[in-house]
Amino acid sequence: MSEDFLRYEKLADELAGMMAGGVLKHGDRLPSVRRLAEERRVSVSTVVQAMRQLENRGLIEARPQSGFYVRRTRMAHAEPLLRTTPDMPLAVDISQRLVRVMQAGVRPGVAPLAAALPASELMPVAALHRLYAGVARRHPDLLCSGSHINMDDPLLVRQLVRRSLAWGGPLAAEEFVITNSCTEALALCLRAVTKPGDTVAVESPAYYLMLQLLEKLGLRALEIPTDPRTGMSVEALDLATRNGGVAACLLVSNGSNPLGSQMPDERKRALAQLTAERGVAVIEDDIYGDLHLAEVRPWPIKAFDTSGNVMLCASFSKSLSPSLRIGYVAAGHRRSAIALQKTISSGATNPITQRVLAEYLESGAYERHLRTLRRCYQSQVDAMSLAVSLHFPPGTRISRPQGGYVLWIELPEGVDTTALYEQAVAANLAYVPGELFSASGMYRNCLRLNCGNPHTPEIEDAVRRLGLLFSSAQIK
Missing domain, CATH: 1.10.10.10 (Winged helix-like DNA-binding domain superfamily/Winged helix DNA-binding domain)
Known part of the structure; x- marks a missing residue:
């Protein structure tokens, strides 16, 4: 040489x-x-x-x-392939494996590539601290109030209604239920429209916490093929629901987790119409809607719902702070049923935090923060994409997210990310194995990486070492 x-x-x-x-x-x-x-x-x-x-x-x-x-190197590599999914609904059994993966991913010294959490330095923590102090001082009554009847702060609901103008709204204030997180919002919706043994159509790959909810509620998952660019296949959902038997459809139409796909408006409209006609309740997670990577905020499926069949769920955990624990449901005609489930399960969401969030939204600071945050996430996703393309084995396919801050990686056949996970953790590396995004255990040659942190030399080195691990497994 x-x-x-x-x-x-x-x-x-x-x-x-x-x-x-x-x-x-x-x-x-x-x-x-x-x-x-x-x-x-x-x-x-x-x-x-x-x-x-x-x-x-x-x-x-x-x-x-x-x-x-x-x-813009995100366009310089092949995307993951659309997979064929099982025809039959399946019981879900991922919780124990998922808990172990999540615990390992937050261990001291482990590179933060697993849990989809934003870096604290990207969040407006100081502003939120000041608001908490101010709200507690100006509204001491909130420290001793707690109602199972009037659970939703009208000021926060008003801000959500105003924000819904960008979602194809405005939505009615009467639709909203404030929850302790987006996860609680999804669980309340599932409890309101299903019973144990029912079948729920989900994306494939699907967000693992959605699958975990199905498992804990005794529901079966019907995996619907999902395109890395355009989201859940409406054609496949049509076939799956022709003979009844599907109680609900649970999906992320904007910046799906883990693919980052965004369903085009015409497909959102078709899905809303199809499910309404067939009596299939739609539970839409729009937690990444504000974190789009395009110029204009995409509308959710809810914008195309004319019958109140779509329940829109989201929170501020990915954009302001995971510790806020504030989510919401715009529940359509099922608002009463969901509010009852909320009353029984957890009562009112923290009133001080509701008011803090209301004042933060009213100040206009959130939109300014989002503009900066979206640029950071775009840069971090691009940097991670480039690092994977440089260090992972030839033939690796990488998603091109249109929202959010996670990457879905498809390795060459024969590389088993589940089998290699313990070796990775032993080397202080972590990721989420692909099979945790499937009730049927598909995607064993895939993984998800978190891009919520600035791309430091330490993260670059972690990706390099992961690439070496996967490359050596491919050689064997």
């Missing part, structure tokens, strides 16, 4: 690492060939060869009379 070869390979790898680490971002102009040659004390031809290699990797592009620029 020649010395020149080693030099341009090293330069190409160093520049690629700067892209992966966010030092060089999409659209940035690279230093000129002559400047790089002078600064690195190499020949111009060495720099040119390094640039050609980066072009071949799809990482940079040459612009006439201008130089080399970093490409």
